[in-house]
Amino acid sequence: IRAEFSQAVQSVKSPADLEPIRVKFLGRKGLVSTSFERISELPKEQRPLFGKALNELKKELETQYQALAASFKDKEAAKRRIDLTLPGRKPFAGRKHPLLKVADEIKQIFTSLGFTIEDGPEIETDFYNFEALNIPKTHPARDMQDTLYITDDILLRTHTSPVQIRVMQRQKPPIQMIAPGRVYRRDTPDASHSPFFHQVEGLVVDEGITFADLKGVIQAFAHRMFGPDIKVRFRPSFFPFTEPSAEYDFSCVFCKGKGCRVCKNTGWMEISGAGMVHPNVFKAAGVDAEKYTGYAFGMGIDRIAMIKYAIDDIRIFFENDIRFLNQF
Numbered sequence: 001i002r003a004e005f006s007q008a009v010q011s012v013k014s015p016a017d018l019e020p021i022r023v024k025f026l027g028r029k030g031l032v033s034t035s036f037e038r039i040s041e042l043p044k045e046q047r048p049l050f051g052k053a054l055n056e057l058k059k060e061l062e063t064q065y066q067a068l069a070a071s072f073k074d075k076e077a078a079k080r081r082i083d084l085t086l087p088g089r090k091p092f093a094g095r096k097h098p099l100l101k102v103a104d105e106i107k108q109i110f111t112s113l114g115f116t117i118e119d120g121p122e123i124e125t126d127f128y129n130f131e132a133l134n135i136p137k138t139h140p141a142r143d144m145q146d147t148l149y150i151t152d153d154i155l156l157r158t159h160t161s162p163v164q165i166r167v168m169q170r171q172k173p174p175i176q177m178i179a180p181g182r183v184y185r186r187d188t189p190d191a192s193h194s195p196f197f198h199q200v201e202g203l204v205v206d207e208g209i210t211f212a213d214l215k216g217v218i219q220a221f222a223h224r225m226f227g228p229d230i231k232v233r234f235r236p237s238f239f240p241f242t243e244p245s246a247e248y249d250f251s252c253v254f255c256k257g258k259g260c261r262v263c264k265n266t267g268w269m270e271i272s273g274a275g276m277v278h279p280n281v282f283k284a285a286g287v288d289a290e291k292y293t294g295y296a297f298g299m300g301i302d303r304i305a306m307i308k309y310a311i312d313d314i315r316i317f318f319e320n321d322i323r324f325l326n327q328f
């Protein structure tokens with residue numbers, strides 16, 4: 001039995017080979033057990049000696065068998081053992097897109113100034129995008145904004161200004177709101193144009209609101225966003241939905257030296273338009289133009305982000321290049 005057992009043990013290659021050996025030698029009907037049953041066949045005086053020898057054999061085989069089984073367990077465990085000296089594997093975590101980060105910051109600044117955050121649809125009607133904003137069908141200003149039409153009457157909003165109308169229709173003054181969102185124009189992409197980009201609309205309506213309030217809020221915003229050294233400049237301009245109208249620029253923080261591509265060496269970055277709400281807009285939205293005045297402004301989120309991060313090509317925001325996005 002001993003010789004047979006050691007031969008069987010030598011042929012073991014995997015843990016699966018173990019069990020048949022246990023059954024054959026150490027099982028209830030195995031060779032050892034059945035040998036015990038045959039003790040009665042021996043003459044009385046030989047029985048104790050034989051029984052003792054058999055017990056020893058049983059113990060010996062059991063010990064060997066257990067050692068063998070344990071050695072397999074150790075090998076398995078070694079494979080699974082954790083090497084604490086290995087460098088860790090970083091879980092891949094997503095992060096906020098730089099435009100979303102800037103939009104969050106803009107929202108935070110305006111809410112701290114008492115503005116609410118409003119929302120409107122990106123698919124708009126001609127009425128909200130143009131008509132109610134004092135831009136009739138024949139108005140040349142429609143050419144200012146190359147519109148992507150879905151039907152004659154339904155379009156992708158070219159600016160966030162339609163949200164002004166929607167809010168004034170559903171809420172009585174005082175109104176002090178911003179509306180961030182995506183807008184669309186039929187533009188060929190280049191370093192400063194994209195067929196879609198992002199704006200924040202601002203609207204404040206109450207009794208006695210003046211252009212000075214508008215300037216003050218834009219100034220306060222610029223300081224919070226870019227620090228006390230930023231300069232704000234208003235230039236006379238025209239929009240059908242504001243009168244008087246202006247465009248405003250922020251000084252380019254990267255233009256202290258030469259060779260600034262972010263604002264093409266002008267020292268200024270055009271942000272958007274602004275002005276006092278036109279009485280025709282109040283009329284279209286059902287606001288009493290005798291009682292209330294208001295100001296409105298736009299704000300290019302992409303442009304703010306370009307100044308903030310010294311980015312000279314708007315297209316990079318929309319390419320989803322992970323090497324770019326990982327930097328924020």
Ligand code: PHE
Nearest residue numbers: 159161239273274296297298
């Ligand atoms: N809607 C204008 C644009 O997209 C910006 C603007 C907003 C101008 C509000 C005046 C008042 O260019």
